[in-house]
Ligand SMILES: Nc1ncnc2c1ncn2[C@@H]1O[C@H](COP(=O)(O)OP(=O)(O)OP(=O)(O)O)[C@@H](O)[C@H]1O
């Protein structure tokens with residue numbers, strides 16, 4: 001039977017991903033031609049190191065957005081985690097290996113609580129996580145207004161750990177960790193039922209419920225995961241700065257959302273890829289690198305370029321999503 | 332012992348008593364049909380027994396207890412708390428609208444939540460293979476890796492059925508599964524149902540097609556206005572009695588085809604054609620469509636699923652503008668670029684997919700009815716409130732829409748009543764050319780007669796109507812011309828005395 005099975009492209013859902021990846025290589029190419037030393041493994045390695053914590057946050061954000069939600073609390077959770085870590089390590093002399101599971105657990109509980117409010121009390125994710133943001137930021141400031149430096153053997157040892165790559169590049173512990181995490185996130189997204197439930201929830205919550213998707217578990221799980229990952233990002237961030245500061249990571253939630261969107265995930269949920277988010281983060285980092293290589297440009301240009309990119313990507317998604325162009329086009 | 336036994340179930344929504352003390356039971360190895368008019372409470376009953384809605388709690392003073400028993404065990408509130416929990420008991424359900432996930436692939440939709448695993452991870456190869464095998468049982472050979480939204484409603488419905496059939500362990504509930512299927516698909520479905528029945532599965536079947544009821548069911552329960560009229564053995568219940576039970580009165584005959592009036596025909600020849608298509612083609616989906624429709628005629632499009640009927644409407648409406656050939660409308664050659672231009676030319680298309688293209692769930696019945704009229708007038712000229720009210724009141728009366736008032740959100744109406752609202756919306760725009768794609772999907776027999784009458788009436792007033800339908804009987808009742816489609820081609824045209832069910836069927840099937 002001749003059903004409607006025609007389509008121009010193999011799969012329109014890969015399109016934003018393809019465009020983002022192409023854009024990354026384009027930017028990288030332009031930079032390499034313009035500046036000496038831009039096109040090196042070192043730049044790439046630094047890109048990963050400098051954005052490790054953002055990557056971790058953005059992975060969590062990808063899942064939340066895929067499920068049709070949003071999480072504005074992640075930046076504040078990063079700061080809170082950093083502060084708790086530094087206080088426990090410096091003032092209470094806990095060993096970092098004991099501190100980490102504690103803060104991650106706190107993060108999971110924090111996120112789960114937001115998930116409970118969103119699911120059972122039918123509150124807007126935007127409002128609940130906004131409240132979560134104020135709460136976490138407020139708590140961090142209450143614990144300590146000052147930045148607390150972390151001096152611990154364990155920290156310096158981990159920070160020194162890494163592998164050398166050809167081209168004077170050095171890949172540190174946090175980068176390796178993030179890459180492993182990325183692999184795990186992709187597995188969760190595409191090879192577990194939890195991942196399937198997340199996509200289903202974001203695609204059409206009502207249908208998903210009728211199909212027997214455990215809505216409560218999925219919603220709570222996804223926010224717990226996001227806050228848990230934000231807590232991990234807080235730990236990664238503390239390795240980057242060797243301190244905990246209540247005003248750290250302001251606006252990181254918005255960077256994460258931007259990376260997710262540039263990575264091709266639909267803000268309405270149900271469509272997107274963790275891999276795309278990684279490219280999204282890398283593009284944002286690459287723009288920053290480009291501007292620092294240039295030297296004459298003000299660093300605020302980064303924000304302007306990201307703003308333009310965001311608009312372009314949302315436009316692209318609208319364009320790709322329009323039925324007239326795709327679903328009905330004859331081959 | 333019945334497999335599922337409901338006793339004294341009530342469900343009230345604000346302002347509506349949808350179910351009033353209903354009892355109902357299904358045995359293993361039985362097909363139990365649940366019948367009733369639009370809004371009788373069939374879907375609500377299904378949702379109560381599958382954990383979507385909680386039934387009203389027992390009124391303590393009346394002392395009567397409501398129970399839901401499955402396999403002899405009374406189900407607790409917890410077990411009925413969500414569709415997921417009920418599914419675990421071995422009850423699977425196809426709800427009235429297609430409730431699948433449009434962006435996920437067909438295979439993902441079929442196996443969502445029960446994917447086979449290998450080393451703790453989902454084994455996609457097996458998922459794909461098994462989906463393909465499953466769909467082959469339903470004679471569907473499609474690429475299961477494509478997103479669901481790429482397929483027509485009928486295919487989506489088959490996919491939903493396939494998923495449930497594959498999941499059903501003890502009880503299978505089907506709420507109007509055949510509403511957008513063709514005879515052939517229905518045959519396939521019934522073959523599979525009979526097989527499941529002989530394997531001892533219990534089946535609850537809801538439909539408005541009485542032929543299908545008599546073909547497959549063992550017992551019939553009739554609901555009317557939320558009350559149970561009775562439960563009957565199918566073999567003991569004559570059709571006329573059944574209809575009386577459903578409507579609470581006798582049905583007027585489905586209007587018979589009138590003999591074409593020779594005088595009228597003569598006049599028609601003199602009249603200009605209202606719409607004329609000449610060799611219109613769209614890629615490989617439509618080839619050389621020719622059509623000549625005078626003012627005030629009704630053209631019926633018959634054919635199997637995917638034969639290109641919907642596509643003809645979409646081409647005229649410029650959702651997919653034609654690529655070659657010419658379209659003459661009102662005596663002028665037209666090449667609309669988008670539906671907006673078609674609407675401006677007083678053309679209306681009432682689409683096939685009610686859920687995704689038809690209704691806007693959160694808006695009220697009134698807002699849904701005036702929507703298209705408002706678009707045509709332009710957003711800056713808002714329609715006066717009292718005009719809106721009179722339009723919607725008229726529609727509610729004319730179509731017999733079951734709703735407490737026009738301000739109710741449309742997603743709280745029963746499926747058939749939503750369909751009536753969509754029809755009312757397009758008629759309210761008073762188009763010159765009205766295209767209806769499967770207009771009677773999910774509509775009860777009483778309303779069927781009304782809609783047939785309505786089509787005749789608007790034609791008499793000079794409106795040109797194109798109707799796509801899988802129900803040949805209905806096409807025969809009102810069409811002046813019949814176009815039979817197959818694989819994107821026009822294989823036959825019938826008019827005048829040649830229009831009969833037998834002739835159409837013959838044209839559809841002789842491949
Ligand atoms: N969520 C809801 N909120 C309020 N009222 C509702 C809701 N769902 C159904 N109703 C009302 O309950 C009544 C029964 O609806 P139901 O959907 O069960 O009818 P049905 O028998 O399935 O009809 P159809 O043949 O049209 O599908 C209708 O009057 C409808 O308006």
Ligand SMILES: [Mg+2]
Pocket residue numbers: 373374375427506745746747
């Ligand atoms: Mg119904």
